[in-house]
Amino acid sequence: MSELTISKFQTFKRYLPALTLALILPAWELICRLFEVPSYILPTPSDIYQAFIAVDLDRWGLHLWATLKVALVGFALSMLISIPLAMLMVNSKYLSKTLYPILVVVQSTPVVAIAPLLITMFGSGEAPRLAITCLITFFPLVVSATTGMMATPNELIDLSRSLRAPRYKEIFAIRLPYALPHIFSGMKVAVTLAIIGAVVAEFVAAEQGLGYFIQFSTSFFKVPQAFAALIFLSIVSLGLFKLVHWVQAYFFGWTMTKEKA
Amino acid sequence: MKPFVTLDNVSHYYMTDEGKPVQALKDVSFSIGKNEFVAVVGPSGCGKSTLLRLLSGLMQPTHGSVNIFGMPVTEPRDEIGIVFQQPTLLPWLNVTDNVLFPIKHKRGRATDKEKAQAQSLIKMVGLEDFASxxxxxxxxxxQQRVGIARALLLDPDILIMDEPFSALDALTREEMGFDLLRIWNESPKTVLFITHSISEAVLLADKVLIMSPRPGRLSEEIPIDLPRPRSAATVREKAFSEYTDRIRQQIYHPKTENITAVTDEKKVVNL
Incomplete structure (x- = not known):
């Protein structure tokens, strides 16, 4: 293959996902119309689009903001708790042996099942929604941060000790940065889970938010509108994932290239 | 030569996870003169890593004493630079900052003088075009050159190198050996060089210590009387192959008289 055809092939490969989508949408539309599928079972893409523009942008914005706020604040809180907790666990064998089983138990309890309990415990304000989001995003963050910090080469720890550096420096200047590639992987998982957490919370108790809007729409059999909200949610989730990726690439470029040695 | 580093009857035990003591070193005694280049060769399990940790002050021996300048080593000290088997650089710092890492990690900031020192070390290891x-x-x-520059930053009297070239390909390894000799010539240091390679040991060292495994013991000490500066031509000399043969012989068919049989196994109990 000449260089030109290779580069053409590369361009083709790049647009392949968009091309797939461009083929699926008309096929979806066609099948729904051909077999006269009722819109409350599976709406056509054009139905969904119509439902989307039928709702005011302001209203979309209101619901989007409600969900995004819970997801982002919950995610930030989760980071603030999980990273220091991981540092403590790495620093002390005793703490890690005590805390780890508790974390595993919390993680194995389905958060969706705890959600109604949390609402009764915390009332119907923002607090239970943030708690649910925290609970669901917490585990991948703790595990990735702990794994990353434990993966620090022993030689570097020896070097730090041979320099008689204070122990907090061993954690902050060596272990924590070393864990960043792992932490970013955990963040990518956690940030999409944060949206799930916010939506679950809205299912249980909320007056606004995209999750609430989906439930509201389906209860009135406005299925195309629910689909529109669902697609909106996926796009938001994807956007957050991309945002984490972008922050990593821009500020922590070195975490993207694997060390050779 | 006046002894600079001395080990007196050093024995060391460590505990396995099951709580069983394992002897890593047994009655090891030797001394290194100032600015002497000593190589330690021996198979895996001969306690080379334990030796490194004892000398750098990261561990205390179970029995015996490790002395530098006649003072027992009780904690890590600035006079020692360590080069590890893997370069273990910090992937988020550039070459210059990696070399400056010991100072920054210890004190938070490097002075202009230290920064200039780092640049000249980077030049010495031939990486001036890669500083950033x-x-x-x-x-x-x-990467291993950066590791060497980093170890030299605090201008240590003693440089401990733990199989520093074992992760490199054969050609790079040879080149690095000669470069190390040049650096050692430019700024003389007391060097303890741990290696698996017999020819590398003979080529570089003034004295080769042969260790035998399980428990790690010193089985022979061989002074290498080859003229310096050494080069690729040294390898072709008859004396060179005589030394390597002798060391190989000692490793594979040790003369048993050097190994003391009766030991203090019972002292293990009070660990």
Missing amino acids: RMPGELSGGM
Whole structure:
């Protein structure tokens, strides 16, 4: 293959996902119309689009903001708790042996099942929604941060000790940065889970938010509108994932290239 | 030569996870003169890593004493620089900052004088064109050069090198050996060089210590009387192959008289 055809092939490969989508949408539309599928079972893409523009942008914005706020604040809180907790666990064998089983138990309890309990415990304000989001995003963050910090080469720890550096420096200047590639992987998982957490919370108790809007729409059999909200949610989730990726690439470029040695 | 580093009857035990004591070193005694280049060769399990940790003050021996300048080593000290088997650079710092890492890690900031010192070390290891590159952009040999510069930053009297070239390919390894000799010539240091390679040991060292495994013991001490500066031509000399043969002989068919049989196994109990 000449260089030109290779580069053409590369361009083709790049647009392949968009091309797939461009083929699926008309096929979806066609099948729904051909077999006269009722819109409350599976709406056509054009139905969904119509439902989307039928709702005011302001209203979309209101619901989007409600969900995004819970997801982002919950995610930030989760980071603030999980990273220091991981540092403590790495620093002390005793703490890690005590805390780890508790974390595993919390993680194995389905958060969706705890959600109604949390609402009764915390009332119907923002607090239970943030708690649910925290609970669901917490585990991948703790595990990735702990794994990353434990993966620090022993030689570097020896070097730090041979320099008689204070122990907090061993954690902050060596272990924590070393864990960043792992932490970013955990963040990518956690940030999409944060949206799930916010939506679950809205299912249980909320007056606004995209999750609430989906439930509201389906209860009135406005299925195309629910689909529109669902697609909106996926796009938001994807956007957050991309945002984490972008922050990593821009500020922590070195975490993207694997060390050779 | 006046002894600079001395080990007196050093024995060391460590505990396995099951709580069983394992002897890593048994009655090891030797001394290193100032600015002497000593190589330690021996198979795996001969306690080379334990030796490194004892000398750097990261551990205390179970029995015996490790002395530097006649003072027992009780904690890590600035007079020692360590080069590890893997370069273990910090992937988020460029070459210059990696070399400056010991000072920054210890005190938070480097002075202009220290920064200039770092630049001249980077030049000495031949990386002046790569000073602002990241470790991920360097080859294995280049990374280990950064590791050597880092170990030399605090201007240590003693340089401990733990199989520093074992992760490199054969060609780079040879080149690095000669470079190390040049650096050692430019700024003389007391060097303890741990290696698996017999020819590397003979080529570099003034004295070769042969260790035998399980428990780690010193089985023979061989002074290498080859003229310096040494080069690729040294390898072709008859004396060179005589030394390597003798060391190989000692490793594979040790003369048993050097190994003392009766030991203090019972002292293990009060660990």
